Amino acid sequence: MTQRNERSFQGFHRADGSIGVRNHLLVLSIGGLTIPTARRIASSIRGALMVGFPYNAGSLLGDDRATWRRSIFRMPVHPNVGAVLLIGDNPVLAAEVAAEVARSGRPFAALTMDDCDHDAVTLTERGLRAAARLAMAISSDRRTPAPLSALCLGLECGRSDPSSGLVSNPLLGRVADRLVDAGGRAIIGETVEWLGAEHLLERRAATPAVAAAIRAAVRRREETAISHGLDLTGNNPGPTNIAAGLSSIEEKALGNVAKSGSRPIQGVLAYGEAAGAPGCWVMDAPAYASESLTGFTVAGAQLMLFTTGVGNSFVSALAPTLKVSANPVTCTKVGEQLDLDASRVFLGEEPPEAAADRLWQRMLEVANGAATWGEVLGEGDEVVARYGPAM
16 A cells, blocks of 8 residues: 555544544434434534434343443544534433533533423424524534544445455455554454454454454354354345355455454454554444444444445444445446445456555545535434343
């Protein structure tokens, strides 16, 4: 890869020390009953994003409750969030989340159904006024120089085909290595898609304990599938992957782990857990793209790189998501979904290093404010993973 002199980007510096590549007003519904109200408010405020948590704290158990709490407290203080309007149906929870946002130094407001005599119309009216004030408050925020070491990158693949493993995912690995070398962080997930290639990740583990944690995470996923009578053949890879030419979970895994590059793996993160130090990390998380990307978002990733073989429009709401494909047919058909066309590498017409350099440059442009296709088309959403029964 051609080495250039970019050592910084223009970002939004937060009072808590984090640095964002976007300055979103987040309208966050912290309960399912107020999602429609939050949606109405966000749709009326230019540039606002809405994320909703459909579950209630009291109904979740075990790992689900831990994941939910991690997500609901970390999402409103994501580096790409400049201000937050909290909407909810639980005054106690709203106060707890509001206190976390207050500690981050972000402008915020919190409203509940209880504050409005349980009238969604009144809640909408008050929420609109509060959101408008917040949007005005952050409109004067400006980008200033920030080091590349402040960036955290989520690495994803979805609706993969052979071009993903052969070209697109290794391109992400090159970019991940470059960011790690600059002092940043890169994260891959999709644990079940390490199966059959976990030994490659173990070899790069920074310590024996990390290697053992990688092996244990894969074994847990495999044992879960077996205990529920799930045959991964036909499920992962799924029908779309199989039709596109992937024959087995091992073949898919070899492509998946290529996204992580070649640098030492610092540790295994729980779903949504932040990477505490620079370097390459792996997240023990579901393989489905919507849940996987949200795990990276909760962990604080400001940017996502997402490869696809046959096409996949899903992107993160909070973190700009650059889509990459090397399938020549896909690049022709769904150009308005793809931020980088790597098909010339697949056809032998461009060196991988040159394509990786193009991806690096495009990633920096997006970090500096350029829009992704997903942002232009409004494709973003966040989906927090669920694992077990609810009360």
